[in-house]
Amino acid sequence: MARQPEKKPRIATGPTTKEGKGKSARNSITHGVRAKGTLILADESQEDFDRVKQGWLDEYRPSTYAQERLVEEVYLNDWFLKRAARRLHEAEAALMEHADAGWDELTEYQKRVELMLRYKTTQERSFHRALSAVQAFRKDLWARTKEEFDLKAKIAKVRAETARKCATIAELRRQAGTPPGLEPSAERALQRVADAIASLEESVTRTRQRFPGDSDEIEDDDGPELLGCG
Numbered sequence: 001m002a003r004q005p006e007k008k009p010r011i012a013t014g015p016t017t018k019e020g021k022g023k024s025a026r027n028s029i030t031h032g033v034r035a036k037g038t039l040i041l042a043d044e045s046q047e048d049f050d051r052v053k054q055g056w057l058d059e060y061r062p063s064t065y066a067q068e069r070l071v072e073e074v075y076l077n078d079w080f081l082k083r084a085a086r087r088l089h090e091a092e093a094a095l096m097e098h099a100d101a102g103w104d105e106l107t108e109y110q111k112r113v114e115l116m117l118r119y120k121t122t123q124e125r126s127f128h129r130a131l132s133a134v135q136a137f138r139k140d141l142w143a144r145t146k147e148e149f150d151l152k153a154k155i156a157k158v159r160a161e162t163a164r165k166c167a168t169i170a171e172l173r174r175q176a177g178t179p180p181g182l183e184p185s186a187e188r189a190l191q192r193v194a195d196a197i198a199s200l201e202e203s204v205t206r207t208r209q210r211f212p213g214d215s216d217e218i219e220d221d222d223g224p225e226l227l228g229c230g
Helices: 018-025 046-060 065-097 103-176 184-210
Strands: none
Touching (some): 046 065
């Protein structure tokens, strides 16, 4: 008996029904997952996009060009991710709806689900990269703000310390103005006063050196220089 040739497995050629072929022909137009140049598709609305955009703007409140660009990447990728998620849900619904279809057509729907899943996964990565970038920027901004706040607190402390020393120097200078002809004990006391003045003035100088430039640039609320007794 002649050996019968083995049957080759059927190769999926796509949908075979008229309806299936029509849907397949429109796939590249309708799903729009890769249409990054098209912001609003036919089944989307400007109002929905504006809502997504405003939500992220309210969340991060960008105030510089760099911040605006980072937040823009977040809300655009969020919008495209929502689109990819909708297309995946639509593909899964179509697969369930045609569960009784022929093998070829069913295979085509399964492939579409897998394709939409890949698109969604890729878009999720893009979204999370953009979100991580803006979060890292904000964290760095907070760190720099805290550093600036700590520096201002230090300067305020130095301002108070310097004012106290200046007041002490002024009092010591007043005491040093006592008329001559004093007893030796009084002269020794005046020498101690002079030494104290010199010590305090040296301390003020060291304080100035801790914040070079502040004595010329940073002023009190009333106008006098921050560091220095005048």
